[in-house]
Amino acid sequence: MTFNIRTEKQIRPEDTATQKEYVAYCKKVHHYSPAVQKLLTLSEDYIPDAERAYKNGRNAVWCAANNYQPPLLYSLGVIPVSYTEMGRYSQREELLIAEDYYQFPAETCSMVKCTVAQWHKRINTGTINRILGSASSCEPFNLAWEVMGEQGYDIFNNEVIYRGPTVDGERLEQLIGFMVEQMLDVALWLTGRRKIDESKLRYEIVRKNRLLCKLKRVLELRTARPFYMKSLAVILTLNVGLNNYFGQPEEYEAAIDELISELEDTPVRETDQKDVIPLVWAGGTGQEFGVYEAIDQAGGAILGLRSGPFRLYREDVPPLESLARWVYGNSVAGAGVYARNVLAAEVSRLKARGVILYGYIGCSFASVDREMWRRFFHGQDLPCLNLEGSFQTGLPTGQVLTRVKAFVEMLAA
Ligand code: SF4
Known part of the structure; x- marks a missing residue:
């Protein structure tokens, strides 16, 4: 398998206004990798597919779709639908809905405002009407769930998950x-029974462990082939897909298997080892995709992530x-x-x-962590590099790109 990013005419990061365009571009850039193309398609189709499945009778719920939720929900026959993936449908109009209709203060984090507006636009449309929150999230999100509850959504919040240092x-x-x-309690809310099927949950845990090992293998192979998978594909595959499989566990795993075979078949190029600037991405999934293009x-090369597969689930309990x-043993355990x-x-x-610390404008919570990590490193x-971006899509600001x-x-110098 040969690959060369120069075969595709580069776009200017400052021109990547819509994610749709950029994902299409990214697929062309990865013309040599059917696996990466499939992963990008899974990511693109995640929300519309889940909403369609719900309308066709599947159980589905809006949630963070990470941490304990996907294994538990899949074992209960419920699709975890990540509300953090709704940034890609949000633009300035969504910010205005949150600010003008719901009177969110302008300085509220753009992620919360966009998500609220997306739920607002779905009221009475027959789509997923349940939201599983967590009181461990930030205050703005707690407020968002309250507001959406008043609009008729069925909301369930579990209590704070926090392990002090x-x-x-x-x-x-x-x-x-x-x-x-x-x-x-979550099982009771979702299914009417305060019970889980242990064999189904065990199946999900084994699946998750298998995928964690496979993604670990992908990361190892990428270390020697750092330019095979570009930044956007890496972030979506690990930050999102590894958490919730984009709502399609079998298809996600098949694409990862294919990716491993492709990487194994790809010879290591000595020049890549010389040229690469290995980076760790410490943050969420930025929606201004031009940032990833600027890095590439x-x-x-983003070779490491905070959401890296570093810990397996115990199968002996x-x-x-x-x-x-x-x-409680995870990177988001609390402190x-x-x-x-x-x-x-x-x-x-x-x-x-180098480390890129990425967060959303208006998030006072993550900015404290980022500052502590910056000082540590x-x-x-x-x-x-401490970066703040917006949750809604749009052109990355010139300042961010510069x-x-x-x-x-x-770092190259
Ligand atoms: S970015 Fe910060 S303020 Fe915004 S939803 Fe996340 S934790 Fe809350």
């Missing part, structure tokens, strides 16, 4: 027991307990130090030259 031993066991009860064109243990440890491990595994003489290019070029 020193929580261990008996206290941790209490938290795990608490989480198990919380998940049974400057010669950067009852499946609900396994989910709860994974939640920012857990995610920082994962980032630090990725940096060291990849000998990364600076203490280790590792350059970090900073991305300047950062990657500085």
Whole structure:
């Protein structure tokens, strides 16, 4: 398998206004990889397919679609539909709906405003009308769920999932027991029965572990072939797909199998090892896709992520307990130090030259974590770029693009 990004005429990052255009471009750039093209299609079709399935009688629920939710929900026969994937349908109009109709203050995070507006546009359309939230999310989201509840959505919030930096031993066991009860409450809300089918949940845990191992393999193979998969495809495959399989578990796994075969068949190029600037992406999925193009064109390669497959689910304990243990042993267990440890491990595994810390404008929560991580990595003489972008689609600002290019070029120098 040969590949060369120069076969496709490059677009200018500052021209990538719509995600649709950029995904189409990205598929052309990956003309040599049917697997990457399939993953991009799965990502594109995730929300419309799930809404169509719901209208055809499948059970589905809006949720973060990460953490404990996908294995539990799939085992209950419910499609986890990620509301964080609705940014791609949102533009300025959505911000105005949130601000003018719902009177969200202008400084509220754009992610919350866009998501609220998307739900608003779906009222009385016969689509998915349930939202599974979590009180661990930020205050703006708690407010969003309350507002949507008043609009007729069926809302369920589980309690705070938070493990402080020193929580261990008996206290941790209490938290795990608490989480198990919380998940049974979710099952009751979704199915009317405070019960789960252990064999189905075990099946999902085994599937998740299998996929975590496969994605680990993808990342290992990418280390030697850093330019095979470009930034957008990497972020979508790992930040989104690995969490929820884009609502299509079998198709996602088949595409990952195909990707592994493609990578294994791709010879390692010595020049790539010389040219590559290994980067770790520490943040959510930015919606201004031009940022990814700017990284690619400057010669950067996102080889590590905060959501990297670093921990398997235990298969030697009852499946609900396994989910709860994974939640509290995960990078999003609570205190920012857990995610920082994962980032630090990725940096060291990849000998990364820089970390890109990405968050959304108006998010005071993540910005605190980002600042702590920036200070930590600076203490280790590792350059970090702290970027803030918008959740709605649109042209990346010139300032963001200039900073991305300047950062990657500085690392190259
Ligand atoms: S980006 Fe920050 S403020 Fe916005 S939804 Fe996420 S945690 Fe909340």
